[in-house]
Amino acid sequence: MKTAKTTDRRKFLLAAGLGGAGVAAAVASVAPKAKKAAAAAAQPAQGDGYRVSEHILKYYKTTEV
């Protein structure tokens, strides 16, 4: 039952193109900068202190970090 549904979901995602080489490569080519920028933005700045603006601070971290 669960397996059948999971297969449906996977089929759907593959049909949508998410598993295709084109989508994976295209979005993977921009993701590292997206992730890096997010991580960098969430670091406390040195020297002039943490820069706070109303729309900039939206990052979560795991408690394991």
Add this chain to the structure above:
Amino acid sequence: MRQPLLAEEAARADFYALLGRLFHAAPDAALLGDLARAGPIPPTGDAALAQAWQRLVDASSAMDEDAAADEFDALFGGVGKSQVSPYAGYYTGATAVDHPRVRLRDDLAGLGLGRREQVNEPEDHFAGLFDVMRVLVAGGAGRERAALEVQRRFFESNLKPGAGKFLDAVAGAQGANYYRSVAALGAAFVAIETESFSLD
């Protein structure tokens, strides 16, 4: 032993990362450059996603970071002045007592997630919601990816309810140009996620 992510799951995490990043702050020159050089998405899959991707790629090649920053500030910047609220609670008819942020905090605590120290932005900012999904889908920072059911529950409780209205508001905002293409990509991707979660 951690299994590598399937290609479609990696792509989901990457879309969440990109959307989280673009609603966190305007794209800088490096990200605009990467987007402008990104390959096309074949039209054999989801047509809306492929079209939205191409629009974003084209828009990224025509945009510079100063103009992107100005647009971002005009749309989302400034307390009480922003044209578009980036907070999910704004779109879900939040009341003070049962504000979605209250449930969201509980959900995040249950997942072992929380705001970084010194972050005082409310948790229901869409940049944060997309980023939580990225972490749940792909794992990272020493944590395993979350079970699909956990992803589904967070998506349906916290992201999906306000996402449609938020992305519509971005797309329809006066002064939105580059972010129209971001909103279109977000809408196409959220639609895929919504349907896929309904299948499982």
